[in-house]
Amino acid sequence: MxxxxxxxxxxxxxxxxxxxxxxxxxxxxxxxxxxxxxxxxxxxxxxxxxxxxxxxxxxxxxxxxxxxxxxxxxxxxxxxxxxxxxxxxxxxxxxxxxxxxxxxxxxxxxxxxxxxxxEHAVWFESLNEVPRLGDAFGRSDVGKGAAINVEYISANPTGPLHVGHGRGAVTGDVCATLLEWAGFEVTREYYLNDFGNQVEMLATSVFIRYRQLLGEQVDLPEDAYPGSYIIDVAKELLERDGPGWLGVPEAEWRPAVREFAVERMVDLIKSDLQAFNISFDEFTSERSLHERKRVRHCLDELEKRKLLYEAEGGGVMFRSTAFGDDKDRAVVKTDGAFTYLAGDIAYHLDKMERGYDRLVNVWGADHAGYVPRMKAAVQALGGRPDLLEVVTVQIVRLTRGGQPVRMSKRKGEFVTLRDVIEEVGRDATRLLFIMRRSDAQLEFDLELAKRQSLDNPVYYIQYGHARIQAILRRAEQEGHEAPKGILSAEALAALGLPEEVDLARRLLAFPEMVAGAAEALEPHRMVFYLQETISAFHAYYTKYKNTERVLSDDAAKTSGRLFLVTALKQVLRNGLALLGVEAPDRMDLPDEEESLP
RNA sequence: GCGCGAUUAGCUCAGUUGGAUAGAGCGUUGGCCUCCGGAGCCAAAGGUCGCAGGUUCGAAUCCUGCAUCGCGCGCCA
Missing domain, CATH: 3.30.1360.70 (Arginyl tRNA synthetase N-terminal domain)
Structure with a gap:
């Protein structure tokens, strides 16, 4: 009723x-x-x-x-x-x-x-929504089932993911989940740049290491990839194919070595992603766009619209200035090859032709200057001006105990995402990567991140969930009746402390917060919401621990408070699930008396 | 030089799309355990919201100019 x-x-x-x-x-x-x-x-x-x-x-x-x-x-x-x-x-x-x-x-x-x-009673009654919807509480259909494509990371397959990719990864992943919760039909996509100079250099780097392994005296060129993982790939190549590529013309070894190396790199990236609890629906290969003549098709479309012209020294330009870009951009080089931009425009046309209502790209800040030309391209191909939204993710400044961690790309010394996950843990890494607005720089301190204490927001939030679980376990042991379904009239009447009203109010704001964060593409809001909500619970718990406990002889109060706390647990679980972070039932205490003789 | 982003407490950062007396965490100082998990809580101190104008009932938020820092500005990907 x-x-x-x-x-x-x-x-x-x-x-x-x-x-x-x-x-x-x-x-x-x-x-x-x-x-x-x-x-x-x-x-x-x-x-x-x-x-x-x-x-x-x-x-x-x-x-x-x-x-x-x-x-x-x-x-x-x-x-x-x-x-x-x-x-x-x-x-x-x-x-x-x-x-x-x-x-x-x-x-x-x-x-x-x-x-x-x-009225207080309205808040508590409304809370019946939480058990009624359970794991779905917080979902809404403000997105009305519109199809939305979220593209993120899209790191070149030339090495392991580094810290910057990690921040983009969580930002994209959580944005995608938020959009799902807000009622969009979401596709998570990775654009694989397996075409062009960078992968050719990858092939070159692997082949030189391969020759070195076979005893040849060859030096790595200045702009080759110096990382030791290249040697691993070369070893695997040697293991699979033997020394037979030595002395073979480049036209023969290059495609084979490139294909092998890219495959290895994609495997490497996928395993990094798995360790980070990130998954994709689609991997779209740049090379396949060329092979399937999608780039040619795209330029034909632009040509039809009279938006291409011959450049003076040869090559073809795209009239992006017609759509607000600073200057026109080359799509075909003087040597007749397509530019990277041509492929990327083709990729976006491909997404448009697949019928998405919205396109979201999560890009590193170093690509921010690229946004106007991409938006111009989307409009040139008939897209609405707001079809493409780009979330730019600023760099991560990695520190250890306040001291900056130096990274040298030139020497191949950089901290990989996997290093960070292994050192500080997946949950902490994910949560700390999205607790700041994505367009602001982020300081990430390795010491702070792995500390298992109050200083660390991850443990603070997870502890809140564990503490509630402890109370619910105790309730069960003591034979209190677990609240199921609708709050009884007696239990409802027993609730009414200001902190209880406040908690109910916060919990009921959850769906709105999710929808708002999705709309704004701002995952950090979720972290703040959880932190504040748990903080409110801790304050309530501590204030009344000697007077008005959750568990008491008063059956009505106990029932009402167990109902409230159970609803809180559900919201925490849903919020953490959305972030891809564990909601632990208990947390092990570090040894308290280590110093005992 | 041009474009984008940033500038809020000692530090790291929020600020619900223009609302009432600007907030949190850390740090500092002082308190609270006859324990439903003290890995917690409470309180105090700490501010020219970079600067100067403008828009209006009302501005940290929007507009203009300036300053400082970061990033970008290739027929690289």
């Missing part, structure tokens, strides 16, 4: 699947109706069309109620009335429309805000 308190004369039907905030979604129609009534009665001297959309903001301070409405401030000018006067009119309409069943109070405050305070 649906609790009567939530039934409201002014509310209109909402499908649970579209629900983003169960309480807000009930209040907004009330306010809308109140505003319309004000206009109809003439108390609000504005046109119906001038009414702004109703926005319920969450005030910073609790004294300002649960939601704040700024409509009066917005309307004051067009109504020709003082803001507070407008607010009084609106507040009165809201009161009469709502009837005092959901709202505890409607107050005019400050310059003309209307502060709404929701």
């Amino acid at each position: 649906r609790p009567a308190l939530l039934e409201n004369a002014c509310s209109r039907g909402q499908e649970p699947a579209t629900l983003r905030h169960i309480v807000k979604d009930r209040l907004i129609p009330v306010v809308e109706k109140a505003l319309l009534r004000g206009v109809e009665t003439g108390e609000l001297p504005v046109e119906k069309g001038d009414l702004p959309p109703v926005v319920l903001e969450r005030p910073r301070t609790p004294e300002h109620g649960d939601f704040a409405l700024n409509t009066a401030l917005v309307l004051a000018k067009s109504a020709g009335m003082p803001p507070r006067k407008v607010a009084e009119v609106i507040a009165a309409e809201i009161r009469s429309c709502e009837g005092g069943r959901v709202l505890e109070s409607v107050e005019v405050a400050g310059p003309g805000f209307i502060n709404l305070r929701v």
Whole structure:
């Protein structure tokens, strides 16, 4: 049975699947109706069309109620009335429309805000959504099933992933998951640059190491890949094929060695990704785009639109300036070969032709200058200006105990993603990589990251989950009845401490937070949400540990609090799952008395 | 030189798309365990939101200019 308190004369039907905030979604129609009534009665001297959309903001301070409405401030000018006067009119309409069943109070405050305070019971009742939806609580369909392609990492297959790739990897992965939760149909994609100079240099590097292994005196060229993993590939090549490639014309060994090396590198990258809990739906090969004549096809499309022209010294230019780029870009070199850009445009055309409604690229900041020409290309091929969104990820500054870790690409000395995962752990690495806005530089301290203490946000968050599990285990041992399904009337009545209301409010904001983070492509919001929510729980726990415990002789209170804590556990689990981070049932304490004789 | 990003507490960073008295963690100082996990909590101190204008009921947030730092500016990929 649906609790009567939530039934409201002014509310209109909402499908649970579209629900983003169960309480807000009930209040907004009330306010809308109140505003319309004000206009109809003439108390609000504005046109119906001038009414702004109703926005319920969450005030910073609790004294300002649960939601704040700024409509009066917005309307004051067009109504020709003082803001507070407008607010009084609106507040009165809201009161009469709502009837005092959901709202505890409607107050005019400050310059003309209307502060709404929701009945405590409404918060707790609404919490029934959490067990009802379980692992799906937080999902919504604001994306309406639109197809969205998220491309990330796309590192050249010329070596292991490094730290910078790692940050892009988690950013892309969590953005993709957020979008899934927000109701998009998501494809995770890796663009494999297995074509062009860099992979040719990879082949060259491997072949030289191969010759060295066979005793030849040859030096590695200046711009070759110096890493020791190249030697490993050369050894594998020797193992598989023997010394037979020596003395063979380049035209013969090169394709074979290249193919072998790229395959090894892709395997290496895939195993790095697996260790990082990252997976893809599609790997699209640049080479295959050329082989399938997709690049030629793409240039034909541009040609049809009269957007190509011959350059002076030969080659072909793309008129990207027609779509806001600084200058036109070459797509065919003077030697007749396609440029990298030509392939990348073809790749984006390919994605467009596969029917995506939105394209998201996660790129390193060093590619930021590339964004205007890619957006120009997408528009040139008939895409909406906002079809392509690019998230740029700034560099990671790696430190150890505050001291910068020096990396030399020239000498092949760089810290790989795998090194970091092995040193500090997968969960810590993932979470710390996305706790900052992606377009801001990130300092990553290896010492701090692997410390298993409060200093480390990862352990702080995971500890919160473990602590709740400990309480639930204790409840079971002591024979308290586990809350299932709907909160009973008695248990509901027993809840009401300010911290309990606050927790309920936070939990119910979860779906909205997920949808907002997805829309903005800002995964770091999730980390902050979890941190703040757990912090609120720890404060509640500590404050009442000697007075109002979760587990007590009072059956109603115990039932209500177990319900609340179980809902909290569910939200933490869902949030951590979204981040791809473990939610441990217990955490082992480090040895406390190591110094005992 | 041009473009992009950044500039908020001693340090690392948030700031809900323009809201009310600008927040968190770390660090500093001082408190709280007859333990539902103290790996926790509370409190205090700490600010010219880089600078100067502008937009409006209202600006850390939007616009312009300037300063500083980083990145980019190839018929490389």
